[in-house]
Amino acid sequence: MTRSQPEAIWIYDTTLRDGAQREGMALSLEDKLQIARRLDKLGIPFIEGGWPGANPKDVQFFWHLQEEPLENAKLVAFCSTRRPHKSAAEDKMLQAILAAGTEWVTFFGKSWDLHVTEGLHTTLDENLAMIEDTARYLRSQGRRVIYDAEHWFDGYRKNPDYALQTLDRAVAGGAEWVVLCDTNGGTLPHQLAQIVGEVKDHFERRNYRIPLGIHPHNDSDMAVANAIAAVQEGATMVQGTINGYGERCGNANLCSVIPNLQLKLGYSCLADEELVNLTETSRLVSEVVNLAPDDHAPFVGRSAFAHKGGIHVSAVARNPLTYEHLTPESIGNQRRIVISDQAGLSNVLAKARSFGIELEKNDPACRQILQRLKELEHQGYQFEGAEASFELLMRSALGQSQSWFTIQGFQVHCDMGAPTPDPTMTSNALATIKVKVGDRNLLEVAEGNGPVAALDAALRKALVKFYPEVGNFYLTDYKVRILDGTAGTSAKTRVLIESSDGTTRWKTVGVSTNILDASYQAVVEALEYGLFLTLSSQTEESTVGAIVT
Numbered sequence: 001m002t003r004s005q006p007e008a009i010w011i012y013d014t015t016l017r018d019g020a021q022r023e024g025m026a027l028s029l030e031d032k033l034q035i036a037r038r039l040d041k042l043g044i045p046f047i048e049g050g051w052p053g054a055n056p057k058d059v060q061f062f063w064h065l066q067e068e069p070l071e072n073a074k075l076v077a078f079c080s081t082r083r084p085h086k087s088a089a090e091d092k093m094l095q096a097i098l099a100a101g102t103e104w105v106t107f108f109g110k111s112w113d114l115h116v117t118e119g120l121h122t123t124l125d126e127n128l129a130m131i132e133d134t135a136r137y138l139r140s141q142g143r144r145v146i147y148d149a150e151h152w153f154d155g156y157r158k159n160p161d162y163a164l165q166t167l168d169r170a171v172a173g174g175a176e177w178v179v180l181c182d183t184n185g186g187t188l189p190h191q192l193a194q195i196v197g198e199v200k201d202h203f204e205r206r207n208y209r210i211p212l213g214i215h216p217h218n219d220s221d222m223a224v225a226n227a228i229a230a231v232q233e234g235a236t237m238v239q240g241t242i243n244g245y246g247e248r249c250g251n252a253n254l255c256s257v258i259p260n261l262q263l264k265l266g267y268s269c270l271a272d273e274e275l276v277n278l279t280e281t282s283r284l285v286s287e288v289v290n291l292a293p294d295d296h297a298p299f300v301g302r303s304a305f306a307h308k309g310g311i312h313v314s315a316v317a318r319n320p321l322t323y324e325h326l327t328p329e330s331i332g333n334q335r336r337i338v339i340s341d342q343a344g345l346s347n348v349l350a351k352a353r354s355f356g357i358e359l360e361k362n363d364p365a366c367r368q369i370l371q372r373l374k375e376l377e378h379q380g381y382q383f384e385g386a387e388a389s390f391e392l393l394m395r396s397a398l399g400q401s402q403s404w405f406t407i408q409g410f411q412v413h414c415d416m417g418a419p420t421p422d423p424t425m426t427s428n429a430l431a432t433i434k435v436k437v438g439d440r441n442l443l444e445v446a447e448g449n450g451p452v453a454a455l456d457a458a459l460r461k462a463l464v465k466f467y468p469e470v471g472n473f474y475l476t477d478y479k480v481r482i483l484d485g486t487a488g489t490s491a492k493t494r495v496l497i498e499s500s501d502g503t504t505r506w507k508t509v510g511v512s513t514n515i516l517d518a519s520y521q522a523v524v525e526a527l528e529y530g531l532f533l534t535l536s537s538q539t540e541e542s543t544v545g546a547i548v549t
């Protein structure tokens with residue numbers, strides 16, 4: 001028996017148009033070009049670039065891609081129907097669309113009678129004419145046309161006869177695709193599936209050979225489910241965005257739609273060799289749009305395959321299928337084992353392996369490390385955010401740590417000066433530190449614009465004399481969390497520090513009722529781990545405590 005070819009679903013990305021309608025997102029021309037090129041490389045067949053004529057940036061974007069076209073994808077220009085009581089040819093907005101020079105144009109029209117009379121302030125007949133004229137005009141100008149039926153599901157529920165007439169007119173005008181939009185995102189999957197089925201029946205009765213698409217919004221948290229429901233009813237195009245960005249609560253998240261369709265339902269969306277680049281694409285897009293990636297996003301989030309509970313980790317070590325719905329590698333993500341007070345011996349073993357440390361479950365050191373971990377977490381340490389500190393703890397318990405330096409004491413003096421601090425003053429703290437390296441003692445002093453900065457500077461100043469590598473280390477993040485707020489100013493403080501040497505990042509933690517002491521612990525471990533990474537012979541095996549940037 002020969003296997004039939006999987007049915008192709010045309011993925012239509014609107015990150016650069018509907019995605020950019022998300023509150024808080026502002027894309028530059030360069031951002032848009034970078035995202036378009038990445039999506040093109042991923043193999044997305046349709047990329048909606050924006051609304052040329054709506055703003056100068058979108059005009060420039062299309063000009064730019066006329067000069068240097070995308071390699072594979074069809075670039076699509078987006079717009080509305082012509083304005084009421086004007087011919088399409090005299091509509092300036094449609095002239096801007098033609099000037100964008102794309103083969104494909106998507107235009108949206110009103111499906112819901114309420115929108116025609118109250119939004120557009122025109123008649124139902126004029127709206128039908130606007131839809132047909134716009135499609136016909138664009139076709140007459142050599143464009144291929146996708147029709148987005150805005151508010152399709154609400155409109156169909158309120159007035160199905162009129163809503164179906166709007167689709168008939170788009171088809172009559174020459175639209176090659178009809179896309180049903182759940183614009184307000186309020187439709188539930190069973191309602192949506194029923195309506196898509198009814199539209200299909202209507203198309204069959206009329207003998208239309210026009211494929212259907214779906215454009216769901218996420219206001220009921222149903223956009224992905226709705227996209228899938230529509231495909232199962234016969235839709236062959238899904239319009240959505242990377243990471244689900246979009247107006248209000250967003251659009252269907254293509255990073256979930258694609259793997260669900262391809263890996264679970266057997267449809268074909270992307271080439272298999274490109275599907276493994278989905279996670280990287282999701283993160284690159286979040287980087288370019290300057291929005292923190294959602295660690296807990298299904299499929300592509302950093303935590304999507306992170307195992308924390310000891311029971312989970314133990315089972316995953318035996319067979320990942322026990323707690324994973326698919327293999328992380330299939331979409332370019334990776335399995336991670338998280339270390340915390342929820343851990344069991346299996347977490348410790350998995351972490352040891354990733355640090356390049358050989359450890360057996362029956363080794364008493366394994367249980368000691370676990371106990372120490374739980375005690376420290378109880379005191380307020382948090383190792384899931386500070387894996388470098390955990391690696392140091394493990395190596396120390398196993399007698400594998402190296403003593404790079406010993407702090408013999410330090411003092412910090414803060415001069416708060418006048419009641420209103422002088423904003424031009426760059427230092428108001430002075431730290432003195434006594435360090436021993438080998439058999440040499442060194443006393444150093446440094447200033448800083450705060451006590452932690454002064455202490456950090458004094459310690460580096462001393463160590464750089466012995467270890468020039470320290471000159472390449474710098475702090476990339478410093479987070480302070482009060483652990484028991486009810487204790488007021490005597491509360492325990494947790495400090496998390498991220499450090500880097502330009503190539504690798506690592507995180508360390510300190511806890512104390514004294515914020516300076518907590519910072520000191522984290523800073524000292526950051527330097528120790530940096531030296532271990534740079535100078536230790538085991539550097540190459542360590543992959544988890546450190547993150548390659």
Ligand SMILES: CC(=O)SCCNC(=O)CCNC(=O)[C@H](O)C(C)(C)COP(=O)(O)OP(=O)(O)OC[C@H]1O[C@@H](n2cnc3c(N)ncnc32)[C@H](O)[C@@H]1OP(=O)(O)O
Pocket residue numbers: 018021051053054055080081082083084108109110119120121150183247
């Ligand atoms: C469901 C969607 O996401 S559709 C896409 C929505 N995206 C955007 O709106 C982003 C880009 N938009 C813009 O830059 C501007 O709104 C523009 C350039 C399109 C129009 O700007 P303006 O001319 O200043 O109009 P404004 O934004 O105030 O109002 C929208 C106009 O479009 C009209 N309109 C709305 N839908 C349609 C339609 N399908 N066909 C024709 N006209 C429409 C409205 O009736 C209103 O016209 P009016 O000003 O003559 O009453």
Ligand SMILES: CC(=O)C(=O)O
Pocket residue numbers: 018108148149150151181182183215217
């Ligand atoms: C067209 C579109 O973006 C919508 O109806 O949501």
